[in-house]
Amino acid sequence: MAERLVVIGGDAAGMTAASQARKRRGPEDLSIVAFEKGNYTSYSACGIPYFVGDVVEFDRLIVRRPEEFRAKQDIDARIRHEVVGIDLDKRTVTVVHEGAESDEPFDHLMVATGGKPLRPQLDGVDSTGIFGVQTLDDGVTIERFIEEEKPEKAVVVGGGYIGLEMAEAFQLRGLKVALVERGPQPMATMDPDMGALVADAMRGLGVELLLEESVTGFETKDGKVSAVVTDARTLPADIVVLGLGTRPNVELAERSGIPIGESGGIVVDQRMKTPVDGVWSAGDCAEKKHLVSDRPIAIALGTHANKEGRVAGINIGGGNATFPGVLGTATSKVCGYEVARTGLRESDAEQVGFEVIGVRTDSTTRAGYYPGAAPITTKLVVERGSGRLLGAQIFGKEGAAKRIDVLAMALWNGMTVDTILNVDLSYAPPFAPVWDPVLIAARRAWDQVQAEAAELR
Amino acid sequence: MAERLVVIGGDAAGMTAASQARKRRGPEDLSIVAFEKGNYTSYSACGIPYFVGDVVEFDRLIVRRPEEFRAKQDIDARIRHEVVGIDLDKRTVTVVHEGAESDEPFDHLMVATGGKPLRPQLDGVDSTGIFGVQTLDDGVTIERFIEEEKPEKAVVVGGGYIGLEMAEAFQLRGLKVALVERGPQPMATMDPDMGALVADAMRGLGVELLLEESVTGFETKDGKVSAVVTDARTLPADIVVLGLGTRPNVELAERSGIPIGESGGIVVDQRMKTPVDGVWSAGDCAEKKHLVSDRPIAIALGTHANKEGRVAGINIGGGNATFPGVLGTATSKVCGYEVARTGLRESDAEQVGFEVIGVRTDSTTRAGYYPGAAPITTKLVVERGSGRLLGAQIFGKEGAAKRIDVLAMALWNGMTVDTILNVDLSYAPPFAPVWDPVLIAARRAWDQVQAEAAELR
Numbered sequence: 030m031a032e033r034l035v036v037i038g039g040d041a042a043g044m045t046a047a048s049q050a051r052k053r054r055g056p057e058d059l060s061i062v063a064f065e066k067g068n069y070t071s072y073s074a075c076g077i078p079y080f081v082g083d084v085v086e087f088d089r090l091i092v093r094r095p096e097e098f099r100a101k102q103d104i105d106a107r108i109r110h111e112v113v114g115i116d117l118d119k120r121t122v123t124v125v126h127e128g129a130e131s132d133e134p135f136d137h138l139m140v141a142t143g144g145k146p147l148r149p150q151l152d153g154v155d156s157t158g159i160f161g162v163q164t165l166d167d168g169v170t171i172e173r174f175i176e177e178e179k180p181e182k183a184v185v186v187g188g189g190y191i192g193l194e195m196a197e198a199f200q201l202r203g204l205k206v207a208l209v210e211r212g213p214q215p216m217a218t219m220d221p222d223m224g225a226l227v228a229d230a231m232r233g234l235g236v237e238l239l240l241e242e243s244v245t246g247f248e249t250k251d252g253k254v255s256a257v258v259t260d261a262r263t264l265p266a267d268i269v270v271l272g273l274g275t276r277p278n279v280e281l282a283e284r285s286g287i288p289i290g291e292s293g294g295i296v297v298d299q300r301m302k303t304p305v306d307g308v309w310s311a312g313d314c315a316e317k318k319h320l321v322s323d324r325p326i327a328i329a330l331g332t333h334a335n336k337e338g339r340v341a342g343i344n345i346g347g348g349n350a351t352f353p354g355v356l357g358t359a360t361s362k363v364c365g366y367e368v369a370r371t372g373l374r375e376s377d378a379e380q381v382g383f384e385v386i387g388v389r390t391d392s393t394t395r396a397g398y399y400p401g402a403a404p405i406t407t408k409l410v411v412e413r414g415s416g417r418l419l420g421a422q423i424f425g426k427e428g429a430a431k432r433i434d435v436l437a438m439a440l441w442n443g444m445t446v447d448t449i450l451n452v453d454l455s456y457a458p459p460f461a462p463v464w465d466p467v468l469i470a471a472r473r474a475w476d477q478v479q480a481e482a483a484e485l486r
Numbered sequence: 487m488a489e490r491l492v493v494i495g496g497d498a499a500g501m502t503a504a505s506q507a508r509k510r511r512g513p514e515d516l517s518i519v520a521f522e523k524g525n526y527t528s529y530s531a532c533g534i535p536y537f538v539g540d541v542v543e544f545d546r547l548i549v550r551r552p553e554e555f556r557a558k559q560d561i562d563a564r565i566r567h568e569v570v571g572i573d574l575d576k577r578t579v580t581v582v583h584e585g586a587e588s589d590e591p592f593d594h595l596m597v598a599t600g601g602k603p604l605r606p607q608l609d610g611v612d613s614t615g616i617f618g619v620q621t622l623d624d625g626v627t628i629e630r631f632i633e634e635e636k637p638e639k640a641v642v643v644g645g646g647y648i649g650l651e652m653a654e655a656f657q658l659r660g661l662k663v664a665l666v667e668r669g670p671q672p673m674a675t676m677d678p679d680m681g682a683l684v685a686d687a688m689r690g691l692g693v694e695l696l697l698e699e700s701v702t703g704f705e706t707k708d709g710k711v712s713a714v715v716t717d718a719r720t721l722p723a724d725i726v727v728l729g730l731g732t733r734p735n736v737e738l739a740e741r742s743g744i745p746i747g748e749s750g751g752i753v754v755d756q757r758m759k760t761p762v763d764g765v766w767s768a769g770d771c772a773e774k775k776h777l778v779s780d781r782p783i784a785i786a787l788g789t790h791a792n793k794e795g796r797v798a799g800i801n802i803g804g805g806n807a808t809f810p811g812v813l814g815t816a817t818s819k820v821c822g823y824e825v826a827r828t829g830l831r832e833s834d835a836e837q838v839g840f841e842v843i844g845v846r847t848d849s850t851t852r853a854g855y856y857p858g859a860a861p862i863t864t865k866l867v868v869e870r871g872s873g874r875l876l877g878a879q880i881f882g883k884e885g886a887a888k889r890i891d892v893l894a895m896a897l898w899n900g901m902t903v904d905t906i907l908n909v910d911l912s913y914a915p916p917f918a919p920v921w922d923p924v925l926i927a928a929r930r931a932w933d934q935v936q937a938e939a940a941e942l943r
Binding site: 041073075076079084085086089090190320330331332333335336339350351352353354355356357358359360361362367369371396397398399400428430431432433434435437438439441442444447448450451452453454455456457458459460461463464465467472 | 530547789826828853854891907908911916
């Protein structure tokens with residue numbers, strides 16, 4: 030008799046796992062059912078700001094619909110099915126669909142419940158016009174609200190990637206935008222000096238940037254948001270987006286007794302198996318290992334969800350694959366500015382016990398004389414003494430951000446900057462100066478490591 | 487008394503070495519003189535096609551002029567000074583300037599004589615209107631010829647980087663362009679399947695591409711070239727560019743007894759010292775080690791010249807630096823198409839004794855739904871069985887080429903494709919699909935390595 034794989038969550042991690050398992054085991058050997066509480070499967074949540082900003086069409090964000098999963102892969106993908114309980118002893122999940130509850134048995138369980146947006150418990154936070162940006166359903170709701178209510182003033186709460194991207198989307202739609210951030214800089218995942226560059230860029234684009242202000246509540250009128258109240262002012266608002274980040278959505282797993290790690294994510298090994306036999310997890314809800322700090326971490330990113338889902342699916346399918354961990358690489362484009370980061374910030378590195386040097390270098394994306402050469406600022410966080418690269422951040426214009434990948438590769442391999450500066454990276458005037466910005470940054474950092482060592486002698 | 491460093495060759499390798507040596511040793515300790523036989527120091531030869539194509543201004547190609555070297559760094563840079571002899575016993579070089587010969591003593595000698603363009607010994611090859619593209623003086627001569635003679639038909643001999651870039655430059659200037667290449671594809675540094683993509687692109691742009699044709703001579707009229715004769719036809723030509731590649735320019739070194747390696751370049755160790763005490767070399771004339779094949783190789787590239795010059799200069803200056811070798815990374819832009827390569831081609835790898843699999847993957851530079859998503863074809867050359875990456879090639883549009891750097895990093899670190907596919911590269915819809923093209927390529931290659939292994943069982 031066929032075994033049964035139950036997948037909770039129909040987006041990247043869950044459906045990739047389902048697809049990989051199906052590749053290795055036919056329907057006669059493994060039946061697969063996926064429960065998704067929302068209206069869509071396999072979509073690009075990262076594309077929501079571009080959909081709201083009218084940059085991309087809605088349909089393009091959906092990679093694969095339930096009927097395709099059924100027809101092409103014999104995967105029984107069911108939307109508007111919410112899993113409300115897991116019984117690890119009976120090996121069943123409890124599913125609610127259109128008010129009716131049923132128990133569904135599993136042999137393998139894939140927990141891909143994703144992330145849960147942080148939502149401050151403040152007066153009025155549940156009013157109409159206040160949105161999170163998490164699922165494609167959120168995107169649809171925001172888009173409909175803009176079309177129907179024609180808001181003029183937008184307030185974005187939180188200056189992370191999603192916050193900045195939504196600020197741009199609103200600007201593209203012609204709204205007046207203010208962004209409230211509790212910290213001293215937007216993009217808290219960058220060092221303060223790099224965050225300051227982002228702040229200048231945002232202001233230059235006409236976004237009202239309110240730093241070191243905390244939201245204390247919301248004013249409403251007829252149940253609709255009318256203003257965001259901070260500890261410094263009251264900001265009129267017709268639409269509000271909460272971009273305060275997410276945490277792993279693990280309530281269901283936790284209640285059932287699946288172990289949760291110190292990061293708040295579900296504990297998994299390198300094969301994406303939880304400590305419970307036959308139970309797997311991947312994506313935003315699963316704990317990851319940070320390969321530079323060697324510590325558990327929770328990060329919500331589609332690219333991890335895909336990689337981890339692949340690994341889980343291969344293993345469920347009887348193969349063998351592992352996911353070693355993450356570097357914390359991330360990138361974002363905001364109105365022509367490009368921001369990217371990987372590894373540890375200065376403060377992270379110090380917290381883990383490294384002594385660090387931070388070195389910032391300005392260069393250009395192409396040969397200085399070649400048309401389109403754009404500024405790029407590269408910051409390297411380097412271990413004092415050894416010159417080991419611990420982290421990197423990039424801010425610049427077209428062509429800047431993707432260079433972070435070279436530094437991610439360097440981190441992955443534990444390279445020191447004196448080695449990095451010699452690596453045979455590509456050079457041609459349309460693509461780089463004769464010393465690529467990455468190499469210049471490594472060279473400068475190494476010079477500084479040596480200068481400090483000389484001073485100590 | 488101060489020691490004296492004599493530099494032969496005033497471009498990237500030589501002047502970088504001079505600058506680095508100066509940084510570490512003041513003029514009271516080390517006097518530095520550089521002899522350049524041409525009219526310019528420290529220029530971007532790679533920029534010549536863009537200058538000829540009217541894409542960049544001439545002045546921008548010059549990084550630093552002799553008077554700046556003198557004023558800012560106390561480096562006595564002398565143009566139109568040709569070194570015609572080296573006496574290793576007497577520790578002198580013989581220099582010719584305006585017809586007068588003199589002997590100049592040295593304690594340290596930096597041989598940075600660059601590359602020598604290959605020039606076929608054919609009838610008429612020295613006629614007016616036939617040019618090499620090697621030095622900035624060549625660029626100036628070509629530009630002047632175009633301005634004065636207003637040629638209409640250009641023939642480029644040789645389908646390497648320089649040949650393709652010059653073909654584009656001539657097209658941009660409104661000339662009708664034919665390109666003659668002896669091999670079955672342009673871009674012989676790529677595998678044939680990837681070269682075929684380049685051929686299609688060139689033809690699509692209106693370049694008459696004549697493959698598997700050899701030039702047998704040139705017809706002339708009043709001492710000026712009028713046609714290029716191949717083994718298949720006679721091609722009318724008002725201007726001809728020879729882009730047949732270069733070899734290390736080592737005659738001077740060889741005559742003086744400095745050892746030449748099997749690649750044809752000057753033998754150097756990792757500190758860029760030749761086997762002769764006090765004699766250093768760097769740049770196109772110096773032999774390099776290929777880090778994948780572990781064999782000596784001659785490659786002419788400004789980026790190596792800069793890195794090697796830096797290392798030589800640090801060591802001459804009393805410091806300690808090493809240059810481990812090269813990967814054969816190179817890139818080029820031809821009319822909006824981007825081409826890049828690193829490591830070994832399939833044929834190279836087989837010659838060195840590897841059993842290989844070549845895997846080609848099509849993807850997009852951005853998320854498929856994001857505006858500006860462009861095609862990218864990534865080819866990986868992978869060792870059968872182990873999955874070790876041995877080489878990579880990329881062909882695509884805007885945003886494609888620079889991804890080769892990630893694969894260069896992988897080669898540098900001896901990574902296998904099953905590891906590469908898990909690396910935490912950056913993702914956001916404006917910059918990449920959720921699986922970066924590099925990761926997709928690695929995943930496909932790994933799938934194929936495994937499929938072959940399964941077949942063998």
